[in-house]
Amino acid sequence: MSSIKNSVVKMVQAIKKGEITSEELVKSYIKEIKKKKKMWGLGNFLMKILQLNKQKN
């Protein structure tokens, strides 16, 4: 299930019913954090290159 799109109320219910474990839920958010961190790192890198190019010109 795509847990992270659900409301918290629904997520808690899913854990209580045993449809998902807390570990699975936490890991899906960790994956999201890592994805965003990677994108952020890339974004910063690109911005620095743009700035350097501007300075050169």
Next chain:
Amino acid sequence: MGAWEFFDENLAIEQAKKLDLLHQSGNHGDLHGIPVGIKDIFDTADMPTADGTEIHKKNPSLNDCTVVSKLKQAGAVIMGKTVTCELAYYSPGKTKNPHDLKRTPGGSSSGSAAAVSSNMVPLAVGSQTNGSVIRPASYCGVVGYKPTKGLISRHLVLQVSRKLDQIGVFSNSVEDAALISEQLIGYDKQDPDTSLNPKPKLLAACQQEPPMEPVLAYIKLPFMDELEEDSKEGFEEIKDEIKNKLNGKVDEVELPDGFKNIPEWHKIIMESDMANSFSKEYKSSKNKLSEKIIEAIERGMKYTSLEYNDALSKIDVANTYFKQFFHDYDAILTPSATGEASFGLESTGNPIFCTMWTYCGMPSISLPLLQGKNGLPVGVQLVSSLFDDERLFRNAKWLTSKIKK
């Protein structure tokens, strides 16, 4: 977008595994297994707390603050510490706005708002001394709720101003804000300003229809000219929709003349209290503080006790007025911020549309209902009278479910 000050995935997984074991024994809290982000001014026994300054970085927390302790009791997984402005004031941390990385996420609860907005956590905790929950919620397009002052304990949370500091939460829906807040609200003998009032039933309030279509007050605030043109248009549309399609009522109301002084009174209290709260940092590590905070502390040192007491005494006067006001109105409808998140990362934006309600300690909620001219979120703020948080949630749910985004 730099939302985290401290994040250790192993620590989070460890907590989750323990909760899964508890699940097998049938023990569940209301937030069982739910990841929550914590603003880095809340003490956590197993994670460092830096308060947004290198001065405090070497001071790891020894105990959990009441908020974190209550979250753990409810079964939440403390995912990490989110970025705050320096000492929860105005100098920004590294966080950027998830909707546009060149814009501010707002502050001082910058990381908490950005983390919820970008689905890194479904819930996060922040604090507000002026506009630090409502403004970032508006800029990042999430729900931000600041309860009535005194409902949530500030024990072992960085103190900026005892008179003004209030805890708040971020979520993706009104119900989720209600659920986490219900876990946090309650008297705490460690924070003498917490209230003994009965705990509001916020989640139940979300499920109730208002007994009649709400009567809202759109206050012509003295600083209304700071509202950007596209947000003005957005509010006109919302008012029209409430009046013409939802059978609600929106009255335009003017406040007594004296209310225009509230931002100045708020400033006197906040800066005087900062001079007191941060006197140690000012004396021993001034070179490590930003210009902005030094200026605020130095202004705070200069106010007289007469000015301070006068500013404080007006809180009761304003609340006496609003107590009567809310006999006629269900909520105040007002902008959460002056418009979309401002461009650049040097400032966290203007908190003016939050100042009055923080000063009075009234409950407020920012709802991501509008979009500005650049397609960025703009929050609509509802405000209720002191300790009428249930009515605030009932009206917030009504508005979000009826209004066309």
